Amino acid sequence: AHYASACRAQDLVGTRVDTALGLPWVDGGITYDHWHMVGVTAYLSGLWLAASQALAQMAEALGDVARARACRASWQRGRESFERLLWTEGY
Numbered sequence: 001a002h003y004a005s006a007c008r009a010q011d012l013v014g015t016r017v018d019t020a021l022g023l024p025w026v027d028g029g030i031t032y033d034h035w036h037m038v039g040v041t042a043y044l045s046g047l048w049l050a051a052s053q054a055l056a057q058m059a060e061a062l063g064d065v066a067r068a069r070a071c072r073a074s075w076q077r078g079r080e081s082f083e084r085l086l087w088t089e090g091y
Helices: 003-012 040-062 065-085
Strands: 026-029 036-039
Touching: 003 040, 003 065, 040 065
Parallel strands: none
Antiparallel strands: 026 036
16 A cells, blocks of 8 residues: 555656656645745755655565666656756755
């Protein structure tokens, strides 16, 4: 049940992913306190990358090869964009 829920959550957020960047796009409040963020943000992108890694590990453990492969590809594409666009060595 938990794995299925994690897959549904990834699929839902995945509908908001900018395919060229591999990172989710937001256009409003994204947290419990409704921080107003627009575009590709480090906050949500970091969560997306961590969740992609975790779901890949779950998929591998459960033998879902296709999901694991998709999660790893999503993580790789997103990580490259995150480092290029959102990471600074000072912060």
